[in-house]
Amino acid sequence: MGLVLSGWALIILLRLVGLQVFSHQELARRAFHQQDELVHIRARRGAIFDRDGNYLAISAPTRTVIVDPVRIPNKAIAAGLVGKILGLDPQELQNDFESAAQSKRHYGYLVVARHVSPAKAAQLADLKLDWLTIQDDSMRSYPNGNLAAHVLGDVNSRGKGSAGIELELNRVLAGKPGLERLQVDVQRVGYQSEILKQPEPGKNIGLTIDSAIQQVAQTALKDAVVREHANHGNVVAINPRNGAILALANYPTYDPNKPIPTGQQPHGREDYAVVAPYEPGSVFKVVTLSAALETTNLRPYSMIPCTGGVLTLFGRTIHDADRHANVLSMANVLAKSSNVGAVRIGMQVGAQNMYDYMRRFGVGQLTGIELPAESAGMLRPLDRWGRTSLASVSFGYEVTLTTVQLARLGSVIANGGYLIHPHLVAWTQAPGEPKEYKHFPPPKRVLKAKTAAMMRQMMHGVVMPGGTGEHLHLVGYSLAGKTGTAQIFDFAKHHYTHTYNGSFLGFAPMNDPSILVVVTISGGRGYKGFGAWAAGPPFETIADAAMRLLEVQRDVPQEVEALEEKQLAEEAKKTDKHPIRDVDDNPFEGLGGVAEQSFLASAGATEDENRSSVPPGSAKVPDFTGKTVRGVMEEAARDGLQVDLFGDGLARAQEPSPGTPLPPGEHVRVRFAR
Numbered sequence: 001m002g003l004v005l006s007g008w009a010l011i012i013l014l015r016l017v018g019l020q021v022f023s024h025q026e027l028a029r030r031a032f033h034q035q036d037e038l039v040h041i042r043a044r045r046g047a048i049f050d051r052d053g054n055y056l057a058i059s060a061p062t063r064t065v066i067v068d069p070v071r072i073p074n075k076a077i078a079a080g081l082v083g084k085i086l087g088l089d090p091q092e093l094q095n096d097f098e099s100a101a102q103s104k105r106h107y108g109y110l111v112v113a114r115h116v117s118p119a120k121a122a123q124l125a126d127l128k129l130d131w132l133t134i135q136d137d138s139m140r141s142y143p144n145g146n147l148a149a150h151v152l153g154d155v156n157s158r159g160k161g162s163a164g165i166e167l168e169l170n171r172v173l174a175g176k177p178g179l180e181r182l183q184v185d186v187q188r189v190g191y192q193s194e195i196l197k198q199p200e201p202g203k204n205i206g207l208t209i210d211s212a213i214q215q216v217a218q219t220a221l222k223d224a225v226v227r228e229h230a231n232h233g234n235v236v237a238i239n240p241r242n243g244a245i246l247a248l249a250n251y252p253t254y255d256p257n258k259p260i261p262t263g264q265q266p267h268g269r270e271d272y273a274v275v276a277p278y279e280p281g282s283v284f285k286v287v288t289l290s291a292a293l294e295t296t297n298l299r300p301y302s303m304i305p306c307t308g309g310v311l312t313l314f315g316r317t318i319h320d321a322d323r324h325a326n327v328l329s330m331a332n333v334l335a336k337s338s339n340v341g342a343v344r345i346g347m348q349v350g351a352q353n354m355y356d357y358m359r360r361f362g363v364g365q366l367t368g369i370e371l372p373a374e375s376a377g378m379l380r381p382l383d384r385w386g387r388t389s390l391a392s393v394s395f396g397y398e399v400t401l402t403t404v405q406l407a408r409l410g411s412v413i414a415n416g417g418y419l420i421h422p423h424l425v426a427w428t429q430a431p432g433e434p435k436e437y438k439h440f441p442p443p444k445r446v447l448k449a450k451t452a453a454m455m456r457q458m459m460h461g462v463v464m465p466g467g468t469g470e471h472l473h474l475v476g477y478s479l480a481g482k483t484g485t486a487q488i489f490d491f492a493k494h495h496y497t498h499t500y501n502g503s504f505l506g507f508a509p510m511n512d513p514s515i516l517v518v519v520t521i522s523g524g525r526g527y528k529g530f531g532a533w534a535a536g537p538p539f540e541t542i543a544d545a546a547m548r549l550l551e552v553q554r555d556v557p558q559e560v561e562a563l564e565e566k567q568l569a570e571e572a573k574k575t576d577k578h579p580i581r582d583v584d585d586n587p588f589e590g591l592g593g594v595a596e597q598s599f600l601a602s603a604g605a606t607e608d609e610n611r612s613s614v615p616p617g618s619a620k621v622p623d624f625t626g627k628t629v630r631g632v633m634e635e636a637a638r639d640g641l642q643v644d645l646f647g648d649g650l651a652r653a654q655e656p657s658p659g660t661p662l663p664p665g666e667h668v669r670v671r672f673a674r
Helices: 002-022 024-035 075-086 090-102 118-126 164-168 170-174 211-227 281-295 330-335 339-349 351-360 389-394 403-414 449-462 536-549 558-575 593-602 629-639
Strands: 036-041 055-067 110-116 132-141 178-184 190-197 204-207 232-238 245-251 303-305 310-313 316-319 327-329 425-429 480-490 495-508 515-525 643-646 650-655 668-673
Touching: 002 024, 055 075, 055 118, 075 090, 075 110, 075 118, 090 110, 110 118, 110 132, 118 132, 164 170, 211 232, 211 245, 211 515, 211 536, 232 403, 232 536, 281 330, 281 339, 281 351, 281 389, 281 403, 281 449, 281 480, 281 495, 303 330, 303 339, 310 339, 316 339, 327 330, 330 339, 330 449, 339 351, 339 389, 351 389, 403 449, 403 495, 403 515, 449 480, 495 536, 515 536, 629 643, 629 668
Parallel strands: 643 668
Antiparallel strands: 036 178, 055 110, 055 132, 178 190, 204 425, 232 245, 232 515, 303 327, 310 316, 480 495, 495 515, 650 668
């Protein structure tokens, strides 16, 4: 018995020596892994601000409740306790506990609730349940609800960006997680911790978005889509000088604070302004006419054969929306939006020149805006153009652009001929560090300044009497723009439908624009789906509010505004014109060089350049005071007088004075002001 006991003691001794001496390091390593856990510490996500420093997105501290379903002794009682505090259904919670206990996927870890308030988390902690853990977490919130939702995007349950700026700049906003070593007992309850690596908070981001303009844009857009029973709409408001996006909105929209319910489609989350290109229609005529001014001898007063608004090419007939005169000036082709006139102009430009200028305007190229999934649109290479492709692109078909691209395109004319870089991010800032302002490629000149000035003047004609946008008006500010209406193509049935993409591109003040706005309403029907009716009113609302919010100095004096409104009202009463009907009268027909003088004066040409070689008649000078440019030109042409026109708006001064005999060879100089 003594030998047996001695042998047994020796075996135990040898085993203890083996465990404590020879296996010490391996057992210590295994114990370390059992008792120590490495936990990632989520970094604080950076905030997002608008251009005035107002919060658009911010992260607030919250708690996450986690349970170990295997260690719950009585799942019914546990579900009742936890459910009562968290406001959850006890029966559903019990079912979750039982399912998770039998599932290897949830073994030892089941998230019961995220974003729990500190008060409720404290109530659960006071219960001292060894199978329940409370972890620090954060909740992303958007204090303004759906304001700029498609710009901001949102984050998923793991705290990562899933759309908008949150996705595109997720690494900048998220920062770098830290690392914590946590020592736990046999029941996996932590009793000691050590921070191995501090988390690096994400950077704050400042956007170019103006919250006030954004709110006006969203409201006006929603009203337009609902009023016209359209499918959706979008708007982009941009500073045409530097490319800063002041507002970008889509409707339908959504609240990024509310996650998508399980099983439901993400309706309203499509950022059409960036990801959905479309055929722009007549808005694109500004590219055609710009190319013509630089590659042909056509000028705003040049007469274009329009054959009554009907043209047949290679068996394809092209129509104008309304019948026009057989001949229109180039300026009236734009003002009245004649498709036939645009095709005639495009034919003179030629396919190669047209393609080159489309590329100059950024067509078919990404803008680089800081939003995910941007589309470059479609511009087919020349070798894939058909026999009538030149005609189609001349008035905005067989080419697609997004609204952001269209805003960049329009900015070329508004800012004097430069292609800019549309952008949303103004600066980033790491905590405790100065702001890092973003730098973008310098603007690139793609049009001559004189060409851009003549285009601005012609686009001003669009919102003057007789133009397709004649019903649009900004109190105190001159306005230039272009309407556009394009039939929507049904790819399933391979034909164009009678639903429309109605657009309006406009900027103000005309000669020194502070803002450019593009509105597109998609899916409208009948004439109310046309650009003038569908997109014009929301543009007017947005631009009018922006002028006041940006404190832009008015360029039309109040007395001139009142006088012009009275005169326009009287003219409308006399002619009884429909607010968007195209009319056949042409103020440039038969006036020759007089019309050219008007455009060159508006473009900043010198007095010598404005002089005409046609001798005037000997007559007394009429009183031009208070008349429009058009009225002055018509009266001068009727009396055989030569006039030099300066400025825009209504005639405010003239030389010689009214009633003065005009010597042969002399001109009447008329100055206009708003």
